[in-house]
Amino acid sequence: MAELPRYVRYYGQDISPTQVVPLRAGVLSLVYEAGDLRYICLGEHEILRRVYAAVRDHNWRTIPVQIRPQRMDIRADSFHIVYEAVHQEADIHFIWTGTIVGTSDGILRFEMDGEALTTFKRNRVGFCVLHPMDCAGKRCRIEHMDGTITEGTFPNLIEPHQPFLNMRSIAHEVQQNIWATTHFDGDIFEMEDQRNWTDASYKTYCTPLALPFPATIEKGTRVKQSVSLELKSNSANQPIEMFISRPPDIVEFTISDQVVAQLPRIGLCVAGHGEALSSTEIQRLQILNLTHLRVDLTPSEADMRKKLEQAKQEAVALGTQLEIALHLGPNAENDLSALEPILSAVRPSVYVWLIFQYGTFVVSAEVMALVKTHLMKFASDAHFANGTDAWFVQLNRNRPEPSSFDLLTYTLNPQVHAFDNASLVESLSGQGTTLMTAKSFSGGKPIMVSPVTFKMRSNPAATSQSVSISNDQLPQQVDPRQMSLFGAGWTLGSIKYLAEAGAHSITFYETIGWLGVMERQSGSPLPQLFPSVPEAVFPLFHVLADVGEFNSGEVLGGSSNNPLIVEGLVLRKNHNPEVLLTNFSAQSQKIRVLGLPSHVTCRHLNEVNVFQAMQNPEGYRANQLNAEYVPAKGLELNLMPFATVCIKSVNE
Structure with a gap:
């Protein structure tokens, strides 16, 4: 079979990356990408993560945008950009002109002037402004629509509901005595804590959620909004110009010998397509050293016993236990009674029961007690998990009583609000914050994340049935990045942040197929959209295999000075450390690793060898891994685009 095209190896689609344009507005540095402003910084201090306009339909689906540039006037310390944006999907057709101006005196202004070309239902049309997660705990001042001022702070733990409402502007302290004011015009704005969805930001948006939605926007309706940003120093001794600094010339990753956590249990979901594992697939999955397989059972479904029997067979073949997600109906007693004879016959080895019930995000303590009465006799040492099969926000807003569970559970996916590579990388640090927040109401009980997926499996926020997908489109749950180098790096980042935050257990993806860690023997059902290699493993397989070698091991501290570009995970078992690093960017990165022993080996996974690594x-x-001597200044490596490297110590 011919080699996969370079961009397919990178991120699963043969599409060139979007152009990223560095900009300056006086003392401010930022980038322009596909109609958005990103990473607005004063020196090393990030002020805003992103400014963009969104069209969200009646089910909160973000309508894709096509950008048509009209003017790009880029100068050394200022810029003027004009473009037309087109959102067109199903019955939605909305266009707007974006005008972005950055001045040499450090002022930004972003305007949108739009018109609905059809009548459609919307949940949101307008600007979104993201303050970075690093604002947590910082002081801020809110100017409300009536001119009153409220003093506040950005929440440290994830706020279940909006921390600030009815906003005209928000000023926050970037650095001592340096304040940034973001002003909004054209609608009423409010803020939500986007870390609820693992976005590593606080989002200010319009229109207020207290107003009815979805709302109808009539053909011909015009929408005009603007966002502006301005800095101010409150001290003559601290002019804004003194905070300008150059970015580091090299990315550094520093290893600590401090143990921060035990490596979580790591498992997979059984494949949703229902095909049994082949002998080759079993042999390859054994390499991952998994601790469990998740299977979802619904007592009202006729094939429940068949699913359980197959899951048991696969768990036995892989030497794992089962994580059984039980989806009860309104009459839990009847469902549990129907399940009992099947459990008596199949006798699966169960590590944990995840208990869910249709019609509610979190089951009651009474239902949990009923479940234990019925199920404990089949596996007296099994654990019982309460929580949600939806997103963290549903758990955060519906916190269960800790006495009702042994473990707390919720799911994660990075694509509720944004879908580009940079946003998915940003979301990784947000995953760790969900763990820290969950710990605050778990009553000291362990926390499991099950499952972690690239895309949402269903939409708990939908207000109506989703639009059906045609046979020549990928299912909404499928992302081509699953089979790419980017997918491997993102998986590594997810393990890092969840493990370092103290997760007890993580369940990823599925076993086989385009939601799994390797392709089926029959190949991709839509190879033109998901161009995987039949029977080949996906690059993320190797990340899970490297981590699996440290089952029951320790997680050590490891930090990057540019975690949106290069990130890593440090593991140790039997006094032998291992470092896994990944390059999230489309450019080669020179990195320096500090804290390694004097002799190591390195195994790279990159665009050169990934095809061989997938097929064989x-x-x-x-x-044999490449041997490296580590000088006193640290080990310097070149990481190719979206590459990962596994660094192991050598016993001298």
């Missing part, structure tokens, strides 16, 4: 994972993993 056993051969790739058996190859």
Whole structure:
């Protein structure tokens, strides 16, 4: 079979990356990408993560945008950009002109002037402004629509509901005595804590959620809004110009010998397509050293016993236990009674029961007690997890009583609000914050995340049935990045942040298929949209295999000075450390690793060898690693675009 095209190896689609344009507005540095402003900084201090306009339909789906540039006047310390944006999907057709101006005296202004070309229902049309997660705990001042001022702070733990309402502007302290004021015009704005959805930001948006939605926007309706940003120093001794600094010339990753957590249990979901594992697939999955398989059971479904029997067989073949997600109906007693004879016959080895009930995000303590009465006799040492099969926000807003569960559970996916590579990377640090917040109401009980997926499996926020997908479109749950180098790096980042935050257990993806860690023997059902190689493993397989070697091991501290570009995970078992690093960017990165022993080996996974590593994972993993001597200044490596590297110590 021919090699995969370079961009397919990178991120699963043969599409060139979007152009990123560095900009300056006086003392401010920022980038322009596909109609958005990103990473607005004063020196090393990030002020705003992103400014953009969104069209969200009646089910909160973000309507894709096509950008048509009209003017790009880029100068050394200022810029003027004009473009037309077109949102067109199903019955929605909305266009707007974006005008972005950055002046040499450090002022930004972003305007949109739009018109609805059709009548449609919307939940939101307008600007969104993201303050970075690093604002947590910082002081701010809110100017409300009536001119009153409220003093506040950005929440440290994730706020279940909006921290600030009825906003005209928000000023926050960037650095001592340096304040940034963001002003909004054209609607009433409010803020939500986007970390509820793992976005690493606080989002200010319009229109207020207290108003009825979805709302009808009539054909011909015009929408005009603007956002502006301005800095001010409250001290003559601290002019804004003194905070200008150059970015580091090299990305550094520093290893600590401090143990921050135990490596979580790591497992997979059984494949949703229902095909049994082949002998080759079983042999390859055994390489991952998994601790469990998740299977979802619904007592009202006729194939429940078949699903359970197959899951048991696969768990036995892989030497794991089962994580059984039980989806009860309104009459839990009847469902549990129907399940009992099946459990008596199949006798699965169960590590944990995840208990869910249709019609509610979190089951009651009474239902949990009923479940235990019925199920404990089949596995007296099994654990019982309460929580949600929806997103963290549903758990945060519906916190269960800790006495009702042994473990607390929720799911994660990075694509509720944004879908580009940079946003998915940003979301990784947000995953760790969900763990820290969950700990605040778990009553000291362990926390499991099940499952972690690239895209949402269903939409708990939908207000009506989703639009059906045609046979020539990917299902909404499928993302081509699953089979790419980017997918491997993102998986590594997810393990890092969840493990360092103290997760007890993480369940990822599925076993086989385009939601899994390797492709089926029959190949992709839509190879033109998901161009995987039949029977080949996906690059993320190798990340899970490297981590699996440290089952029951320790997680050590490790930090990057530019975690949106390069990030890493440090593991140790039997006094032998391992470092896994990934390059999230489309450019090669020179990195320096500090804190390594004097002799190490390195195994790279990159665009050069990934095709071989996918087709012959056993051969790739058996190859001799490159030996490296580590000088006193640290080990310097070149990481190719979206590459990962596994660094292991050598016993001298």
